[in-house]
Amino acid sequence: MYMVNGVLTDVFPVSDRGLQYGDGVFETVLMHEGKPVLWREHLERLERGCRTLRIPYAVNDAGLSASIKEVYDRYHRVGAPSVARCVIKIMITRGGGGRGYRPSQNSHPSEIISIHPLPEIPLEIYQSGIAVRSLKASVSQNPTLAGLKHLNRLDQVMASMELGEDEFEGMMHLPNGDLIEGTKSNVLAKINDRWVTPEISGAGVKGVLRQYLLARSINWGLPVEETRLGQAELADLQAMAIMNSVFGIIPVNRFNETELDVHSVLQEVQASVHKEIPFF
Amino acid sequence: MYMVNGVLTDVFPVSDRGLQYGDGVFETVLMHEGKPVLWREHLERLERGCRTLRIPYAVNDAGLSASIKEVYDRYHRVGAPSVARCVIKIMITRGGGGRGYRPSQNSHPSEIISIHPLPEIPLEIYQSGIAVRSLKASVSQNPTLAGLKHLNRLDQVMASMELGEDEFEGMMHLPNGDLIEGTKSNVLAKINDRWVTPEISGAGVKGVLRQYLLARSINWGLPVEETRLGQAELADLQAMAIMNSVFGIIPVNRFNETELDVHSVLQEVQASVHKEIPFF
Numbered sequence: 001m002y003m004v005n006g007v008l009t010d011v012f013p014v015s016d017r018g019l020q021y022g023d024g025v026f027e028t029v030l031m032h033e034g035k036p037v038l039w040r041e042h043l044e045r046l047e048r049g050c051r052t053l054r055i056p057y058a059v060n061d062a063g064l065s066a067s068i069k070e071v072y073d074r075y076h077r078v079g080a081p082s083v084a085r086c087v088i089k090i091m092i093t094r095g096g097g098g099r100g101y102r103p104s105q106n107s108h109p110s111e112i113i114s115i116h117p118l119p120e121i122p123l124e125i126y127q128s129g130i131a132v133r134s135l136k137a138s139v140s141q142n143p144t145l146a147g148l149k150h151l152n153r154l155d156q157v158m159a160s161m162e163l164g165e166d167e168f169e170g171m172m173h174l175p176n177g178d179l180i181e182g183t184k185s186n187v188l189a190k191i192n193d194r195w196v197t198p199e200i201s202g203a204g205v206k207g208v209l210r211q212y213l214l215a216r217s218i219n220w221g222l223p224v225e226e227t228r229l230g231q232a233e234l235a236d237l238q239a240m241a242i243m244n245s246v247f248g249i250i251p252v253n254r255f256n257e258t259e260l261d262v263h264s265v266l267q268e269v270q271a272s273v274h275k276e277i278p279f280f
Numbered sequence: 281m282y283m284v285n286g287v288l289t290d291v292f293p294v295s296d297r298g299l300q301y302g303d304g305v306f307e308t309v310l311m312h313e314g315k316p317v318l319w320r321e322h323l324e325r326l327e328r329g330c331r332t333l334r335i336p337y338a339v340n341d342a343g344l345s346a347s348i349k350e351v352y353d354r355y356h357r358v359g360a361p362s363v364a365r366c367v368i369k370i371m372i373t374r375g376g377g378g379r380g381y382r383p384s385q386n387s388h389p390s391e392i393i394s395i396h397p398l399p400e401i402p403l404e405i406y407q408s409g410i411a412v413r414s415l416k417a418s419v420s421q422n423p424t425l426a427g428l429k430h431l432n433r434l435d436q437v438m439a440s441m442e443l444g445e446d447e448f449e450g451m452m453h454l455p456n457g458d459l460i461e462g463t464k465s466n467v468l469a470k471i472n473d474r475w476v477t478p479e480i481s482g483a484g485v486k487g488v489l490r491q492y493l494l495a496r497s498i499n500w501g502l503p504v505e506e507t508r509l510g511q512a513e514l515a516d517l518q519a520m521a522i523m524n525s526v527f528g529i530i531p532v533n534r535f536n537e538t539e540l541d542v543h544s545v546l547q548e549v550q551a552s553v554h555k556e557i558p559f560f
Contacts, residue, residue, distance in 0.1 A: 002295070004294060009294070012291060013292070014282045014291060014292040053437075053438070091300075099396055102443060103437065112294060137424045141421040144416070144417045145438070151299075151302055152302045152434045153300075154301065155425070157303050158333070163382065175423055
């Protein structure tokens with residue numbers, strides 16, 4: 001179910017710059033018992049994305065919340081599975097205007113809200129973890145766009161096509177080998193007994209849960225630092241987890257050929273995060 | 281005027297992966313007296329793009345040509361400026377299917393054909409040239425996607441926003457300073473009396489006219505080589521031109537603070553290319 005600029009519809013102007021150039025940003029938000037999870041953090045990133053891309057969309061908490069509520073209520077009324085949990089996607093595009101790359105001064109942004117079932121996540125992987133391997137498709141290096149959740153997601157599409165049916169996630173690197181992120185998640189790693197996450201300065205997405213952890217985890221006695229994760233650092237890898245704002249923290253039990261310690265993920269990170277946020 | 285999968289319409293499914301992820305490719309084709317210019321080269325790149333992205337769209341010359349003719353004929357019938365020249369844009373997206381980055385096996389590609397007036401190009405710049413400067417927005421480094429004309433064009437959008445009203449084009453670099461391309465053009469440079477064009481192995485678009493020149497220009501006594509254009513090479517810059525398949529060859533008379541030789545562009549490159557291809 002899609003709502004475009006306040007109207008329920010399945011279609012969209014073909015001239016919109018979101019389609020023509022991927023000129024926009026998005027957020028994927030977990031809904032728990034009718035409420036968006038990590039909502040303030042999503043709003044902040046949406047605002048930051050629009051500002052960086054200079055899309056003149058004023059992020060308005062009350063307006064967006066009302067629209068989400070309308071979509072959510074209708075979705076349940078029309079007989080969708082009456083689950084307590086689902087996913088809302090918010091896309092903001094620059095709108096129409098401006099043939100050619102340069103936007104016109106009078107483009108009006110488009111707001112698209114859609115609702116989707118929660119992706120299927122086997123519950124046992126929260127305890128046993130998953131094996132991940134490095135994928136061949138590179139993550140694009142571009143300091144201008146790094147961090148944003150923009151609509152140019154071919155990197156993730158190409159990497160995802162390498163995954164087998166039974167692989168939940170895979171790892172993406174820069175051409176130089178540095179580990180940056182999963183196709184749909186950020187990475188936490190334990191190296192020399194410290195928790196770190198790859199630096200997102202030249203490439204990658206600053207996931208909402210990643211930013212939440214960087215800002216709050218020190219209060220839980222779980223300091224997380226940003227660092228480069230090159231081959232040297234990865235050689236000392238002890239434990240690893242993937243994280244995003246829809247599924248929370250999932251341990252990694254093997255990265256390529258290296259067996260990893262799942263126990264410390266469960267005890268240290270997952271316990272802290274899942275105590276704060278209702279991921280499952 | 282837009283034609284989506286054979287039907288004239290202004291709208292498009294909002295669920296299409298072209299909008300959701302920029303999951304597709306496009307070509308911008310000059311029409312001269314009702315015929316697409318550099319058509320074989322455009323078809324080849326379209327085919328290569330779909331193959332690399334694994335979009336199951338079979339490029340069909342006869343079918344596409346018939347669709348273009350239909351759009352072109354209607355455009356002129358409905359009272360569009362009766363110009364001999366215009367631009368056709370062909371977009372192929374992966375279509376619907378697959379929530380999340382990974383495409384579904386049964387997605388059906390979408391074909392979008394649109395027609396547009398020729399961008400305004402002041403004729404005098406073909407003789408006097410233009411001044412260009414380096415823009416701040418980086419071009420994304422990604423060997424997996426380099427060369428393709430895909431729908432992830434935020435790099436070009438960001439760079440174009442830096443251009444003033446009176447600037448026809450600007451130059452895009454890698455974060456390390458290497459010159460890659462213009463926002464809407466490839467670059468030809470004369471260095472140590474040889475014509476070169478930046479290597480597109482890790483970043484950038486392999487423009488159709490660029491590929492045409494690389495393949496044919498040796499027959500005209502105008503060998504063009506691919507090379508890295510780092511700061512060292514740029515220090516020896518003698519002449520420069522921008523090129524694309526819509527406007528042809530336009531000399532650059534100044535690059536940042538360096539005055540450049542326009543005469544050799546006009547005599548050597550532009551004369552040869554514009555003799556072969558009817559750019560204006």
